[in-house]
Amino acid sequence: MHHRTKGTGANPLRRDADRTRTRMHAAFALTCLLAVIAGFALGRAAWTDGHRTAENIARHRHTVTATTIGETGYRAGDQPSSRPVSVATATWHYPSQRPHTETIPVPAGTRNGDTVRVWVDGNGSAATAPPGRADVALNAVGVGTGALAGIVLAGGALVAVRLRIVDARSARAWESEWAGVEPLWSGRLRPGHGPGDD
Template sequence: MHHRRPGRESNPLRRDADRTRARLRAAFMVACLLAVICGVAVGRSAWTHAGRAAAEMARHRYSVTAVTVGETTYRAGPGPSTRPVPVAPATWRDTSHRVHTETVPVPAATRNGETVRLWVDDQGNATTAPPGTAHIALNAISLGTGAAAGIALAAGAAVHARLRIVDARSGRAWASEWASVEPRWSGRLRPGQGSGDD
């Protein structure tokens, strides 16, 4: 009685191409797992660094009450496809009681003489608010997701290219083997074979 050995010889129909395909699929799964791990690491690092930067920025920025001294106008947005930003000249005092007057962003339809909240730096100049937790989290998630997707896509492209090579070689080998087996199997004469040839 014939006993098949376990391992590579356990399935006589399993070819080298099949084993290569299985290894490539396993490698892709490992690459996806590594992509997730790298994405989490990148996101966590971005969260930590951005949180520290925001905390440092918050130590040098504070909110003051400003009074508008003119009518609201509109300034072009920071990008070509962004909406215009409502601005108005406003005046305020910093912590040293110095008076500052600048044109600053204000809510739409703000009238002359109204009060607005404004973020200023250590010198009392108008600036932006320090990044909030939601902004930091969104940035960290975006960076982590981008890193994971980039790794997974690169691995997928490499595996796909290798699978195409394996499939092409397997197809050529199959065609070659079939060309030698098919005439005997079907009883069809091969080119150059006479009716009395075996």
């Protein structure tokens, strides 16, 4: 019996289904490793692109001092679940002597005649602040984590489906083999055999 158990896969108790399960678990482990590598690579690419975009936007955005010329009001936030934003009409000059008057977000409690800092684009119109490092990092982490989770979930689903198929085939094979062995093992007669039949 010793010579039959030498070598990889020579165990007589190890079935094809067992080998398939081992391969599927190894494939899932490899998928997880590839997911980590892909998530890191995509996150790094998103960081590089986001940082470059933020620098480009920052070159064309400026802060100017604006003076409010109206009372503070409230405007709904950008998202349905976001809080209202306090706004006021303000005026400023950019570039040089070109006047601008717009309704802009202001700190709560701003009064008529107060000065506030406002971001403007190259034409002097009100604009959003350039993305900060935290925004770029958060986006990069989101991209990387999303890619990692997507690959792991897809790989896990495929492996789970394959293992269910293997388990179903293995159960059918066991039932078939047991139907042939059980009468001999238990001493029960199979249908169609008499007491003296062998």
